Amino acid sequence: MAFGVTDTIVAGRYAEASLAALSVGSAIYMSVYVALMGVLQALLPVWAELHGAKRPEQLGFSLRQSLYLMLVLMVLGMTVLLQPAVLLDWADVPLSLRGEVLKYLSVLALALPPALLFRLYSTLNQSLGKPLLVTWLQIGSLFVKIPLSIWFAFGGFGLAAQGVVGCALATLLVQSLMLIVALWLLRTRALYQPYRLWQRLERPHWLTLAAFARTGVPSGLTILIEVTSFTLMALFVARQGTVASASHQIAANLAAVLYMVPLAIGIATSARTSYWLGAGQAAQARHAVRLGFLLVLSCAVVLACTLVGVRESLAQLYARSPEVIALASSLLLWVAGFHLFDGLQALGIFVLRCYRITITPFAIYGVLLWGLGLLGGYRLAYHGLGPWPAMQNPAAFWFAGMVALALAALIFWLMIWQIIRRESRA
Numbered sequence: 001m002a003f004g005v006t007d008t009i010v011a012g013r014y015a016e017a018s019l020a021a022l023s024v025g026s027a028i029y030m031s032v033y034v035a036l037m038g039v040l041q042a043l044l045p046v047w048a049e050l051h052g053a054k055r056p057e058q059l060g061f062s063l064r065q066s067l068y069l070m071l072v073l074m075v076l077g078m079t080v081l082l083q084p085a086v087l088l089d090w091a092d093v094p095l096s097l098r099g100e101v102l103k104y105l106s107v108l109a110l111a112l113p114p115a116l117l118f119r120l121y122s123t124l125n126q127s128l129g130k131p132l133l134v135t136w137l138q139i140g141s142l143f144v145k146i147p148l149s150i151w152f153a154f155g156g157f158g159l160a161a162q163g164v165v166g167c168a169l170a171t172l173l174v175q176s177l178m179l180i181v182a183l184w185l186l187r188t189r190a191l192y193q194p195y196r197l198w199q200r201l202e203r204p205h206w207l208t209l210a211a212f213a214r215t216g217v218p219s220g221l222t223i224l225i226e227v228t229s230f231t232l233m234a235l236f237v238a239r240q241g242t243v244a245s246a247s248h249q250i251a252a253n254l255a256a257v258l259y260m261v262p263l264a265i266g267i268a269t270s271a272r273t274s275y276w277l278g279a280g281q282a283a284q285a286r287h288a289v290r291l292g293f294l295l296v297l298s299c300a301v302v303l304a305c306t307l308v309g310v311r312e313s314l315a316q317l318y319a320r321s322p323e324v325i326a327l328a329s330s331l332l333l334w335v336a337g338f339h340l341f342d343g344l345q346a347l348g349i350f351v352l353r354c355y356r357i358t359i360t361p362f363a364i365y366g367v368l369l370w371g372l373g374l375l376g377g378y379r380l381a382y383h384g385l386g387p388w389p390a391m392q393n394p395a396a397f398w399f400a401g402m403v404a405l406a407l408a409a410l411i412f413w414l415m416i417w418q419i420i421r422r423e424s425r426a
Contacts, residue, residue, distance in 0.1 A: 070120060380400060
């Protein structure tokens with residue numbers, strides 16, 4: 001996410017049009033990347049259970065089989081990123097933005113394979129309860145990404161200015177470097193030796209791959225619905241012009257940054273809950289769920305209140321245009337409310353996945369996020385909804401999305417409460 005913040009600030013400082021192009025291009029890329037990452041993230045509870053059950057060789061076999069899944073995901077993702085014209089036409093993205101958007105996505109298509117492979121390494125470490133190797137590696141990579149994005153975007157030292165495409169080139173180089181270091185760690189660290197990861201790759205084991213599909217595909221589709229809500233929101237907002245698109249990009253970027261907190265707690269809660277379920281300790285698993293809920297709720301309240309207090313300063317950090325700063329500041333008020341429910345529903349998804357419940361959240365997401373959130377926001381923005389006239393403002397989408405996430409969080413936690421109550425009785 002710090003990569004995204006870096007690119008948003010750099011593009012905003014380079015040109016208002018570049019920030020608008022980044023809004024469209026990054027929305028498409030993140031839709032693809034996060035959806036595919038969701039499929040891989042669904043392997044976390046599977047591997048955490050094997051870790052809790054003390055079955056290291058089976059975990060290693062499962063990881064090797066996941067490489068076949070990885071190959072399919074990379075082909076699908078690169079195809080979408082290299083052929084986005086249909087989506088741009090459907091969303092009526094202005095022609096003035098399309099050239100830079102297409103160049104931006106073509107570079108990120110090359111960055112997708114190393115990014116997904118590194119995410120697989122990250123998921124493995126999270127399932128083992130050893131996330132620090134990933135943490136330090138990603139923090140170190142940020143110190144490479146920031147100067148490269150600035151250099152490639154603005155040019156200098158014999159390099160022509162690349163604008164937003166330069167940000168994508170920096171991402172490609174850094175993701176490749178991170179993958180190389182991750183492979184070296186897998187090969188040399190004693191931590192990974194019990195799992196015998198470097199054995200010869202077995203033929204596809206269809207039962208294992210089918211189990212991956214049952215867990216991963218619904219999870220990936222669920223996240224796809226969530227992230228495409230952001231993507232389509234950005235594309236629909238683009239109709240309102242450069243100022244609206246740039247302001248929405250700032251709001252969406254900060255919403256995504258805030259989301260990292262419940263995401264991190266969700267990953268930790270999922271890893272510990274699945275570990276205790278694999279170890280046959282259901283009471284400890286329930287305790288992990290309760291603790292995760294309290295952490296997410298308290299952090300969401302603090303972050304939302306903080307955002308309300310510093311929203312104008314944050315908008316000024318991202319852009320120089322007074323119009324963009326004013327509109328972004330007003331949107332961040334809606335982002336604060338949006339985050340309160342976003343965190344709770346995100347944690348709910350992770351917990352339900354530990355209990356292998358993936359189809360129902362997918363259906364709920366489709367109805368609420370696409371139906372109420374996106375369609376409701378579109379009608380409120382451009383046609384009016386009930387007694388409210390058309391707003392012609394990105395705030396319509398944030399309001400509708402906030403209501404949709406609130407209902408999703410309520411349903412998910414009612415489901416979890418029923419599971420915990422049933423297990424307590426058992």
